[in-house]
Amino acid sequence: MPLTESYHEPLVLTAEQRLPAFVSARLDEYYIERMEKLWGGEHLLHWSSPGPNAIYLSSNDYLCIAAEPQLINAQAACLMSGEADLLMSTVFIREGSSQPRLEKKLAGFMGAEDGLITQSGWSANVGLLQTIAGPGVPVYLDMQAHASLWEGVQAAQARPVPFLHNEVEHLRRQVLKHGAGVIVVDSVYSVSGSVCPLLEVLAIAEDSGSILVVDESHSLGTHGPEGAGLVMQMGLSDRVHFRTASLAKAFGGRAGFITCSSKFKGYFLSTSRPAIFSSCMLRHELAWFDAALAFIRKADDRRLALHRNARRIRDGLGALGYNVSDGTEQIIALEAGTEPKTQILRKALEEEGIFGAVFCAPATPKNRSCVRLTLNSGLTEVEIQQILRGCAAIRDKVGLADWSSSRRRAVAFG
Template identity: 55%
Template sequence: MKNNVTRLILSKNFPCAMEPDFLERRVNAYYRNRVQNTWGGGHIMRGRVPDKSALLLSSNDYLFLANHPGIVKATSESLLEEGNGLLMSGVFLHAGSAQAKLEKKLAAFMHAEAGVLCQSGWCANTGLIQTIADERTPVYMDMLAHMSLWEGVRSAGATAVMFFHNDPGYLEKQVLKHGPGVIVVDSIYSTNGSICPLREIAEIAGEQGCILVVDESHSLGTHGDQGEGLVASMGLTDRVHFRTASLAKAFAGRAGFLVCSERFSEYFKCESHPAIFSSTLLPYEVAGIDATLDVIRKEGWRRDKLHVNAAYLRLHLDALGYNLNDSQSQIISLESGSEQQTIVLRDALEARGIFGSVFCAPATAKNRALIRFSIHSGLTQFDLDRIVQVCADIRDEVDLANWPSSRRKRSTPSTAHECSDSIMRDLAGVA
């Protein structure tokens, strides 16, 4: 297989402890089955090194804020003035701290009573599920829900009950079968950019006495009049119990956030393992997020440009024959199928200066690997046309017509649940 991946070169500069057989077998299996047999001796996520002319579509900086001068200034001033601050768990913070004030400001932005800043979106999700579910609680998971939510179920010792992606009818059948529990969805799904039917899901949760958790990682900052997210913009804050978000997306920072009631926030800080056993955010991170929030609220043109850019690419890539799997957002994925085929796609794109993110198992089901484009507001019309032209030029080279996703695009609507059932079977091993 032609493969332009960066070769994995392993060297031993220092003596290491001898690995026991049970670990040696696992590590050897990875290098044999994935690195050598599947990736041709390289790494699926490390292809060419981009040059200055490359278009980088691998960053989740949707609003193009990572180098915003106002945010950089606030962050650097805080670092120079306070250094790294007090290094301790956030459970020790008092109400008057800068982080506590930012939690209130972010919660108000999302039309919520209270909020808790966490080290990451992963910590927010795993910590939340761990504190609201136990071994007696069925947790109803959209089959494309983020892996951090699945990990939360495992940590809680709860039972995960999958339902077909974005299928409220099937969810309701599962709840009627297994009883009230926790329903977990993403507002926008990270692998394919589809949007959750939140109104229908909230209605089922209310009728069946379930807790509803919505991960807004990919809609916070990008959706709503001021970027408040889909739940608030749709007027569903009184029907969604908990919202979480990674601030490593539109906020271009490094933190997670949970919105909830004031009463629950105190409970969470003292019961969530990630909250207790992780260090608090550093002062310059708090200052940067605070400044970012102000920019997101004021510079609405960034959201407008983001949505125009994403709509343009969705329209033209769909017309070229790519199956975008119901993307309705700034996340646009080309599902090439096998990991070997995804390397071919990656190499074809990168050879022409287009760099996306490779998603493969365990981030996707087996043989549903893809290249994800994260669209941002900094892309010009010239950039957009360049992406479209490259995707048009490589269709034969990457054998687009024979991708499984292309065959699904050509299939009749009656096969949709058969496809979902196939994904669910694949994901059973992933989850």
């Protein structure tokens, strides 16, 4: 090699650097356009370091059961028994074993003939819609229905037909236009804590010959007789075709549940892709839910405390000028609007020791992001006062009067 030439090591690109342009463009959209430019280089969803008196309003453990000794002991005893689990698909589980027994118990609790435990609330919703809808079938979804329900429509290759949130007349017009299908709602919606008008929706389903699916993730354990949910509270368990729920809320674990008939259960286990291609629940997980069910059935005092706390804080926030009128239950959305405004709100709340969860697109529509406060039964009077004092103190700092939700409130109140 001539002395005038220099030697260069060949440039070695990492796997990420070799990504095709269509992937790189999506990464750039997130890291450059959203995180760097819109969020100012900080992650919108990440908390700052909490202080010693921080109040966490981001957990779905509504009844504060996650640390209950009797539940932990039930799970620990199962783990310590030394009995090995069979790691296999749910479709192979034999009738009479621990999972079908618990499914029957949960179904009885909810006033259903039978039920299915799934790996998550997500797989419950995706698996159910994949097995009841089909190509071209209209599926009517409330626009605030959980993302897993929309994903289930995609899995079924069905036709999503949205209707305005809790707008029964819009649903009626959509069903008249597109015909019988599947109507999908949440009993309590996960962003604002609003309640579905179940009786009116059910009437449309029955009049049109449509199936009704109700996601009870945020009402199972917290509402109804012994916590059996809003459908049971309203006496509709024999009329609603299917109910689903995430057991990662009031039940404090990691699973989902579907109410159904025994005949449908056999069909589901051999047809639902999440059931076929995911491993079954483990014995210690089932032991937790068995113990949790017994505990929740007797937890009327905690349900009363949860609803009392929700009323206290909602009334207090409303008096301070926050628009919390979109919901009524234990989930409260402080809707700042744009993501930069929500970032200011999140930081201001954290300075007051209040740690909620930021919800933004795709969990909310664009420019309707919020900090969600998830309440629980264990909040003390001191903590409730800290929450209200903190929210009072930050009103000018966060520009409350300029929020779009505040302007909607002003219009509503004239």
